[in-house]
Amino acid sequence: MNRQSGQYDNDDKNRNSHLDPPPDPALGGYFLHPTAILEEGACLGAGSKVWHYSHIMSGSRVGDNCNIGRNVLIGPDANIGHGCRIQNNISIFKGVSLEDEVFCGPSVVFTNVFNPRAFIPRMHELRPTLVRRGATLGAGCVIVCGVSIGRYALVGAGAVVTRPVLDYALVRGNPARQKGWVCRCGVKLGAGLICPACGLGYEKTGDGLTELTSAV
């Protein structure tokens, strides 16, 4: 049976969801809006909230303390880490994985088949997409499948990402091109790869940047 209407995962048997108050995510449960659906075989972590008309399909895992906005479809078999914020109107398909603390702006578009045809089944040819820890995807950007978005990278609103994005890279445009670097705190890095806002310093590595100290 699918779960709906703000049921707890950890003490379902003792609750009558029509009579009891909705669960308090702070107490270790999750919150499902009455219009949201959590399919059997899907996992939703403690403290996570799922808002109006959103649907988490079987085989998908959503971590703790995530906020899933309105009209979001997750799965089947998608992976979302802890502390992610998924804004309204997003489909996160099989083949897409988000690590912890990823931010997806409203109406981000993921894909999973590179060359789809209505009349040729290609679900066995999925190209995976990996969004690494702490990355931000701006509103309405499109992620063409088969790429990874680096840790704490920032993708500008409306960008079309067709190539891998380095750790801490700022990319924008169509096709998305790197225009600089951003700090873990989201502010563009100045000369010398030092954050003007929080003072964190970086050095270049093969995957992009690495933090020199930990100020945030």
Ligand SMILES: CC(C)(COP(=O)(O)OP(=O)(O)OC[C@H]1O[C@@H](n2cnc3c(N)ncnc32)[C@H](O)[C@@H]1OP(=O)(O)O)[C@@H](O)C(=O)NCCC(=O)NCCS
């Ligand atoms: C990309 C972004 C981070 C700004 O990057 P930036 O390098 O600091 O950009 P600047 O504001 O300095 O602008 C530099 C140039 O890039 C352009 N630009 C800014 N954002 C752009 C974007 N998303 N796509 C294309 N061009 C963009 C500016 O128009 C400007 O062009 P110009 O020099 O010809 O005038 C920001 O515009 C953005 O898109 N943020 C995401 C917002 C979002 O989606 N939030 C979701 C939660 S509501």
Ligand SMILES: [Zn+2]
């Ligand atoms: Zn900073």
